Amino acid sequence: MNLAQIRLVRRTFEYIRPPSEASDVAVAMFYERLFELDPELRPLFKTDMAVQGRKLMQTLALMIDTLENPGAIALEVQALGLRHTGYGVQEQDYDTMREALLWTVRQSLGEAYLPEVEEAWTLAYNFLADVMKAAG
Numbered sequence: 001m002n003l004a005q006i007r008l009v010r011r012t013f014e015y016i017r018p019p020s021e022a023s024d025v026a027v028a029m030f031y032e033r034l035f036e037l038d039p040e041l042r043p044l045f046k047t048d049m050a051v052q053g054r055k056l057m058q059t060l061a062l063m064i065d066t067l068e069n070p071g072a073i074a075l076e077v078q079a080l081g082l083r084h085t086g087y088g089v090q091e092q093d094y095d096t097m098r099e100a101l102l103w104t105v106r107q108s109l110g111e112a113y114l115p116e117v118e119e120a121w122t123l124a125y126n127f128l129a130d131v132m133k134a135a136g
């Protein structure tokens with residue numbers, strides 16, 4: 001991932017950066033899409049989805065803010081990956097989540113969702129998911 005791509009992810013994340021109403025809307029759309037893509041994921045979530053969604057968005061914000069220096073939060077991302085194995089998340093679920101997340105970004109950006117935006121988000125997500133999966 002190059003610096004221009006990191007900046008592109010950061011700039012487009014502004015559309016849904018927490019705390020904001022747009023972020024809450026995006027997260028609700030995201031989970032709806034995720035469970036539409038794979039209804040079997042629904043029972044893995046045991047807590048309040050609004051609270052869970054805020055945690056997800058805050059963590060994404062931290063990850064996106066440190067993309068140039070991922071070593072700074074590598075231990076946290078690994079620990080998060082390990083906890084996800086405990087929640088029953090399997091490797092292929094990360095692909096489903098990427099699809100739901102990119103769909104959400106596309107809905108939020110509208111015409112600003114260009115192919116290079118999709119490419120940059122895919123690279124950023126895959127990078128984080130790979131660290132999480134490797135730890136699990």
Ligand code: HEM
Pocket residue numbers: 041044045046047048052055056059060080083084087089090093094095097128129132
């Ligand atoms: C970049 C990818 C992901 C990020 C940043 C992320 C972030 C988070 C965060 C911050 C939590 C709160 C609990 C904790 O810190 O341990 C959480 C919980 C959870 N996540 Fe993720 N997650 C990711 C991928 C996934 C995927 C692919 C799934 C699969 C469906 C998933 C399912 C869950 C579940 C089931 C919980 C527990 C919810 C509960 O206790 O009710 N996550 N996630």
